[in-house]
Amino acid sequence: MLWARILMAHAPLVLLAALPLEAGSARAAEPVGLTQEGPDAALVKARASYQRALGLVKVGKNEAALTLFEAALVPLVDAPNGSELLYNLVAVARVLKRWDKVLLYAQGLVALDGESADARAMESVIGLAKGRLALGGAAVELVITAPAEANVYVDKTPVARGPKRALWTTPGMHHLRVTQAGHTTVERDVTVAVGVPAMVDVVLERIIVRGKLEVQGKPAEGVQVFVDDKLQGVTPLPPIELEAKRCLVRFEKPGYGTWTRYVVVLANANVVVSPVLEKVPSPP
Numbered sequence: 001m002l003w004a005r006i007l008m009a010h011a012p013l014v015l016l017a018a019l020p021l022e023a024g025s026a027r028a029a030e031p032v033g034l035t036q037e038g039p040d041a042a043l044v045k046a047r048a049s050y051q052r053a054l055g056l057v058k059v060g061k062n063e064a065a066l067t068l069f070e071a072a073l074v075p076l077v078d079a080p081n082g083s084e085l086l087y088n089l090v091a092v093a094r095v096l097k098r099w100d101k102v103l104l105y106a107q108g109l110v111a112l113d114g115e116s117a118d119a120r121a122m123e124s125v126i127g128l129a130k131g132r133l134a135l136g137g138a139a140v141e142l143v144i145t146a147p148a149e150a151n152v153y154v155d156k157t158p159v160a161r162g163p164k165r166a167l168w169t170t171p172g173m174h175h176l177r178v179t180q181a182g183h184t185t186v187e188r189d190v191t192v193a194v195g196v197p198a199m200v201d202v203v204l205e206r207i208i209v210r211g212k213l214e215v216q217g218k219p220a221e222g223v224q225v226f227v228d229d230k231l232q233g234v235t236p237l238p239p240i241e242l243e244a245k246r247c248l249v250r251f252e253k254p255g256y257g258t259w260t261r262y263v264v265v266l267a268n269a270n271v272v273v274s275p276v277l278e279k280v281p282s283p284p
Contacts, residue, residue, distance in 0.1 A: 042075055046072040046073075046075060047072070049071040050068070050085065052068050053072070057088075062095050066096060066101070070156075073085065077108070077156065082112060083112050083113035086109040087118055090105045090125060094125070099129045100129075100133065100170045103129035103170070104157050106126045107159070107160075107167045111157075126168070138171060138194070139168050140169055140192050140194070140197060140198065141197040142169045142197070142198045143200070144176065144200045145199070146178050147163070148161065148163045149181075150179065150202070151179045152176070153177045153178075154167060154190075156175070171192050173189050173191055173192075174189070174190050176189070176200065183207060210267070210268075211266045212271065213242055213265055213273060214272045214273070215240075216273070217273070217274055217276060219253065223251050223252065223253045223277065225240070225251060226251070228248055229250070244266055246265075247263060248262055251277060253277055255280055256278065256279055256280060257278045257279075257280055258277075259277050261273070
């Protein structure tokens with residue numbers, strides 16, 4: 001079955017022909033083009049690999065094209081139209097009957113672009129690849145538990161979102177990468193045994209960014225400084241190192257009124273707060 005596809009990329013407008021998913025011929029038809037923008041050197045290099053791969057597919061050099069498409073996976077898979085790269089990877093791998101790669105990249109396309117017609121049609125491709133691999137016991141389920149907001153990649157390919165990500169893979173060593181904004185990135189190699197479902201739990205540590213709070217108030221001495229109800233010390237104080245966030249500061253001194261405010265502590269910055277405590281009149 002030929003899939004008619006027209007990709008309207010960013011300027012200049014690109015119209016490209018069909019890309020087959022059937023593996024009956026020795027070469028794939030013209031693949032789908034990909035246009036990206038950005039100054040990043042890695043992006044520029046990846047785009048160049050992608051464009052060279054397009055040219056190789058047109059002359060039937062699918063092995064070399066597959067290598068270049070895979071070289072472009074990072075970072076193009078996270079760029080706009082990244083699903084087009086996965087689509088081409090599925091098509092070329094299928095022509096080459098590389099069912100392990102067909103299985104991986106088809107699941108990646110579903111994870112990345114699950115609402116599209118292409119992604120829905122990939123379900124049958126995934127079933128076909130699983131069937132071919134199952135003949136040799138080479139289709140194994142890998143389940144990854146990670147935060148729902150995290151991005152999970154297996155062998156540079158995205159995996160569906162959610163607290164539990166399940167995909168079919170092949171026995172052997174696979175590279176796992178998990179990222180989430182404001183958290184450390186986890187990378188590790190996972191070994192999958194023949195016929196044994198693999199389970200991996202990933203815990204991400206939050207990156208704490210800090211700033212400093214400097215107190216320049218009146219009176220200048222003897223004032224207790226509280227941040228989120230925790231005593232930090234008594235003035236005069238050197239700048240207080242705190243987590244960069246919005247916090248409640250409170251200043252107290254016997255014989256004076258309490259001074260309370262919300263303050264935003266900025267990352268890698270020195271924030272000055274100047275409380276002025278008023279004396280409480282003595283009772284008659």
